Amino acid sequence: MSRRVVVTGHNGYLGSVMTPLLVEAGYNVVGLDTGYFSECTLIPDAVQVPWIQKDLRDAAIQDLEGAETVIHLAALSNDPIGNLNPQWTEAINCQASVRLAELAKEAGVRRFLFSSSCIMYGVSEAVTVNEDSPLDPKTAYARSKVQSEQAIARLADDTFSPTFLRNGTIYGLSPRMRFDTVLNNLVTAAVTTGKIVLHSDGTPWRPVAHVQDIARAFLHVLEAPIELVHNQAFNNGEARMNHQVRELAETVAQIVPGCRIECVASADADQRTYKTDFGKFTRTFPDFRFTWSVEEGARGLADAFHSTGLTYEDFTDQRFTRLKWLRHLLESGRLDDSLRWQAIAAINS
Ligand SMILES: NC(=O)c1ccc[n+]([C@@H]2O[C@H](COP(=O)([O-])OP(=O)(O)OC[C@H]3O[C@@H](n4cnc5c(N)ncnc54)[C@H](O)[C@@H]3O)[C@@H](O)[C@H]2O)c1
Numbered sequence: 001m002s003r004r005v006v007v008t009g010h011n012g013y014l015g016s017v018m019t020p021l022l023v024e025a026g027y028n029v030v031g032l033d034t035g036y037f038s039e040c041t042l043i044p045d046a047v048q049v050p051w052i053q054k055d056l057r058d059a060a061i062q063d064l065e066g067a068e069t070v071i072h073l074a075a076l077s078n079d080p081i082g083n084l085n086p087q088w089t090e091a092i093n094c095q096a097s098v099r100l101a102e103l104a105k106e107a108g109v110r111r112f113l114f115s116s117s118c119i120m121y122g123v124s125e126a127v128t129v130n131e132d133s134p135l136d137p138k139t140a141y142a143r144s145k146v147q148s149e150q151a152i153a154r155l156a157d158d159t160f161s162p163t164f165l166r167n168g169t170i171y172g173l174s175p176r177m178r179f180d181t182v183l184n185n186l187v188t189a190a191v192t193t194g195k196i197v198l199h200s201d202g203t204p205w206r207p208v209a210h211v212q213d214i215a216r217a218f219l220h221v222l223e224a225p226i227e228l229v230h231n232q233a234f235n236n237g238e239a240r241m242n243h244q245v246r247e248l249a250e251t252v253a254q255i256v257p258g259c260r261i262e263c264v265a266s267a268d269a270d271q272r273t274y275k276t277d278f279g280k281f282t283r284t285f286p287d288f289r290f291t292w293s294v295e296e297g298a299r300g301l302a303d304a305f306h307s308t309g310l311t312y313e314d315f316t317d318q319r320f321t322r323l324k325w326l327r328h329l330l331e332s333g334r335l336d337d338s339l340r341w342q343a344i345a346a347i348n349s
Pocket of ligand 1: 054076168181
């Protein structure tokens with residue numbers, strides 16, 4: 001049986017942690033990624049795999065032939081990028097994702113794991129959301145995940161099994177580091193400035209999960225009996241992963257000596273709040289353990305930042321905030337106004 005797995009977005013934050021894990025588990029991994037963030041490396045990659053360097057919008061059936069599974073991570077990966085230009089998010093995250101799934105099915109790929117997000121439940125004050133809760137996407141990014149899931153689910157049949165893993169906010173060390181996700185941001189601020197500034201009262205709830213746990217969970221689902229995962233959506237995590245932002249900040253402040261917390265009222269404060277019910281994942285995969293706690297994860301990050309001598313300049317460096325880096329690529333003319341590499345467009349013309 002072929003063990004070939006195509007991982008889109010393998011060069012990103014989650015992908016560069018998941019890829020070595022898959023290789024170690026014996027899979028023949030091929031990456032497909034346009035490489036928006038290939039220069040945004042904090043620590044070296046653990047492995048190099050064959051890389052189809054192309055835009056997801058140009059994916060072809062030949063890229064997928066012979067694969068037993070596609071793990072689809074490639075996306076414009078947050079709300080701020082979606083707000084910059086909703087059409088890009090619609091085209092890449094939704095249209096190109098659905099087309100990728102259609103190509104995968106045509107190529108005979110059996111499983112399709114889609115990296116989705118709990119953000120699709122919207123702002124659900126004091127509500128705990130499970131996979132059957134109404135979806136209420138508030139942003140272009142959230143809508144792209146809902147629409148992709150719905151369209152890809154319609155492709156499911158005896159030959160093609162999509163699975164939708166709805167992640168919380170991910171934290172932890174990765175070669176293609178991001179400081180723009182909540183816990184990563186708090187730890188980096190604490191280590192490099194000695195303070196954490198909360199732009200809300202800290203009461204919003206967030207499900208947060210360690211990048212290695214999320215990568216392991218994808219591998220577990222990939223290896224699960226197909227009837228358990230066929231055309232299913234799972235909130236990817238377990239109950240203890242719901243935290244209030246204030247509690248995350250306090251945990252970080254305890255770990256980083258001398259760190260203080262400041263609350264600054266801000267009109268555009270991020271007040272999204274949701275608690276996620278992870279019961280379906282736990283019931284379906286009773287043998288799987290999410291191993292990281294926030295405390296261990298924050299400590300791991302702080303230790304890594306201390307030992308690599310991470311500075312305030314690194315913290316604010318555009319390479320580690322997805323929106324800033326894409327803006328830089330656009331403003332320097334390296335990406336065109338459809339978010340494609342200029343140099344590649346010139347070579348092809
Ligand atoms: N990081 C999180 O907290 C989080 C939470 C929930 C869901 N997710 C989802 O998980 C996936 C991975 O997230 P991440 O944090 O690794 O994001 P990331 O931005 O670090 O990585 C995304 C990767 O996709 C690639 N990509 C983007 N557009 C592309 C295109 N048009 N063609 C080819 N490649 C393209 C980028 O080059 C990048 O390597 C995304 O689908 C994201 O929406 C992430």
